Amino acid sequence: MKTLVHWLASPWRRSALAAVAGALPVLAFPAPSLWWFAYVALVPWLLLARTAPTGRRAAVDGWWGGFGFMLAMHHWLLPNLHVFTFVIAALLGALWAPWGWLVRRLLGGVPSRGRVLAALAVLPSGWLAAELVRSWQGLGGPWGVLGASQWQVAAALRLASVGGVWLLSFLVVALNVAVAVLVAVRRARVPAVAGLVAVAAVTSAAWVFAPRPDTGGRARIALVQPGIVAGADSADRRFDREEQLTRELAGQDVGLIVWGESSVGFDLGDRPDLARRLAALSRETGAEILVNVDARRSDRPGIYKSSVLVGPDGPTGDRYDKMRLVPFGEYVPARSLLGWATSVGKAAGEDRRRGSEQVVMDAGNGLRIGPMVCFESAFPDMSRHLAEDGADVLLAQSSTSTFQHSWAPGQHASLAALRAAETGRPMVHATLTGVSAVYGPGGEPVGPRLGTDASAARTYDVPLAHGTTPYVRLGDWSLYGALVILAAWGIAEAVNVRRNARGRPVPPARTAHGSPARPGH
Structure with missing residues (x-):
């Protein structure tokens, strides 16, 4: 373990490892189609980000992981866009920088059970926020949305009829968070198991109660x-x-x-x-x-x-x-600015x-x-x-x-x-x-x-x-729910920070020489 910690002390080695970890989920998509691998594919990335020495470094881990994910998902563009493929991957990868920061914030160190429970909802919501932004047509659209890896799974397809592919992404990330906690945070294994049970229960309920097409x-x-x-x-x-x-x-x-x-x-x-x-x-x-x-x-x-x-x-x-x-x-978006892409690719x-x-x-x-x-x-x-x-x-x-x-x-x-x-x-x-x-x-x-x-x-x-289907009637409710979860967590964090700031003792006043002031002086 000490050898690994020393190896990761190099920023470039850590960044390279984050990029490789971020690329792993592509194996769940065609052509490999290892759909089951999606349930654990994010675990190495999660474990790396939670051990970041600072929040800033965790955000960098998120960015490099997002770069690896985007590059692996669009690697087939390389013969056409050449070096511009790396530029696109780097720009889109930045969307996962906040997610990396969230991972460390919620799972870093020895997290409490409350933080682990929060992570099971907040981290999938953060992932959906990144998928939502990059799904804008001008940024490339929703190609390679994580939930799309489950296109062969009957239970997942039934869930898609309820909440769309976004609900699948949420649940897949939640599963990965639970597995990461089981691996790395012993004291929080109970809420992790509860998360796994909850995902299984939701999937089973959808299988039984979701309306089938007539x-x-x-x-x-x-x-x-x-x-x-x-x-x-x-x-x-x-x-x-x-x-x-x-x-x-x-x-x-x-x-x-x-x-x-x-x-x-x-x-x-x-x-x-x-x-x-x-x-x-x-x-x-x-x-x-x-x-x-x-x-x-x-x-x-x-x-x-x-x-x-x-x-x-x-x-x-x-x-x-x-x-x-x-x-x-x-x-070519903003052709006057990015028109040079036609000279380096197709x-x-x-x-x-x-x-x-x-x-x-x-x-x-x-x-x-x-x-x-x-x-x-x-x-x-x-x-x-x-x-x-x-x-x-x-x-x-x-x-x-x-x-x-x-x-x-x-x-x-x-x-x-x-x-x-x-x-x-x-x-x-x-x-x-x-x-x-x-x-x-x-x-x-x-x-x-x-x-x-x-x-x-x-x-x-x-x-x-x-x-x-419920998805046709209700639309992207799972996306909106994720944004509500993120907003609620942000408000709760702001309240806690303010409360803690009020509860801190005021340091004693000091004299011009730097020693504590005495009464009467």
Whole structure:
């Protein structure tokens, strides 16, 4: 132990260890998908921050741990953003500096049982505050939210229908805090065990009492994934391949066909020949086709990414323009200041334009669909609003071909399971190059996924559901609750500090020579 303490005395060694500890939770996400590891992945980081010699050093431990977490979660961006990936990780990692300080404040030294009980609520709330801030679209959005690691766990998906992915993050952090206390603070093991029991009780209660979606009816939906198409004329050849695959769906009684993001590289107003070919496909298959156009608009300035519904007579007029764009990938924030990113990586040379509102489309036969484009499936509020507006099926059109051989495609597809569970609506995740997947109203997989090695069209019988989940009705109550917990703790700490300051004895007055003054002098 003395050797470890001496080794950690070096600020750089301690910072390196914090970065490694912060990176550990990424193993709970796809591709490793060690979902159970999330329950202990934060323990090394917690143990390090609680032993910091000062509150300032604990904040530095939080910052370095946040840097490691963000870098590991977005490591697949390195080939595109290069050194700027480290800059982004460092900036976002700073959000965990207050969390590191909180860890030492509540668990440092020999904490009382009261502080341990407070830690079980305050530390998860502090984590959620960091996730909330970095989930702003301009900071990269909620990619890699800790609770999202539980997308395969049935009990967790049921909890998501009650409090969203935020509730999962809160409970996962609470479990880690309890385990850290069991490991390091013997005198506080009783409240730690009580915390573990409480999490188990909440999970069990949710499993028993959380309302299940009322399923009824099915929609036959097909996904078209063309696979990798490279070369100078890739947009034309990709369309040809998608057309070929779509023709294979004729006679399969499909109700809707979904193509991936950027599946059409030309504005249909400028290319009426493509619009006619899509209409012919709709007539041949007997289904409307949802394509995604990534092109300069003919009716307004700028480049848009748009979900466009095409029927047997051509485009139906239903169109959704992507609202939340990928920072650096589709636009450069504060381009006048950060435009240099385009010279060191593959940042967007021209900013895409934003849509103004979400859209629910009528896809025929009474089926109402709520489209999102790529990055937007990471935002719980977008799918929740579509469910509120009456969407029967949620759809995400995506393209992760740039990151084909990384962990990104699998992690992106997993988000659809959470969005389905949160809203009680099935969700279809359609991509150009994989991973494409479909999930039922409870977040359960429907049929096999299309991996990154597939070029195929596949049909799914998607179960439909009715009614709304508590999360759709109540919204982000778990986030607001976390902020209330933090505010209440802050007020209590301020009151205690003031009370202690009043109770301190006043030091005796001293003479000019520094000795205590005597009565009468």
